[in-house]
Amino acid sequence: METSGRIKVLVVDDHPIVRVGIAAIINARPDMETVAQTGNAEEAIRLFEELRPDITLMDLRLPKMSGVEAIRAIRTRHPQACFVVLTTYEGDEDIYQAIEAGARAYVIKGMPHEALTDALRRVHAGGRFLPPPVSRALASRTPDSDLSARERKVLSLLARGRTNKEIAAELGITVATVKCHVSVILMRLQATDRTQAVVTAIQRGLVHV
Secondary structure (H helix, E strand, O other), rough: OOOOEEEEEEEEEHHHHHHHOOOOOOOOOOOEEEEEEEEEEHHHHHHHHHHOEEEEOOOOOOOOOOOHHHHHHHHOOOOOOOEEEEEEEOHHHHHHHHHHHHHOOEOOOOHOOOOOOHHHHHHOOOOOEEEEHHHHHOOOOOOOOOOOOOHHHHHHHHHHHOOHHHHHHHHHHOHHHHHHHHHHHHHHOOOOOOHHHHHHHHOOOOOOO
């Protein structure tokens, strides 16, 4: 049953104190309310099915399944589902993946809380919300910098300090193949060596350590 026309928001964040704070901000507004909270993606999917909120407020870094994966999973069954991302990540790849998955707004946790409520209202009205820092990061993304799933895995292992031989053993491929993947990674990230590639990847949100 509809409750006084308020915007119904599902809050997904793995930090309990943050969830409580976000819910308090939302519930203090006369035109919106928190209908549920959770700290993991699997529960978020279940709660969405049960409650059908107007907007799901999604963090990106969650245990087991990421926020982007949760957005994709929900939108597979409910293409019209609305999402606002609220996260600490400002890398262009984080933003790109979230928008590609279907998020209509991207809010950084350090922003004033008015940015969050403004984003919720705009998305509920059918619009988008990408504040200037987010738009700039997205615009700076190199179009041909996409990495394949295997290249992303190699990059992730590079960020953990693995050698070519260790990466080859872990992925069940040859050292020569690993070297080919590393060459492509360096080219697409415009890096001169492995260290620079890892630093760039972390800054952009391609890997998280």
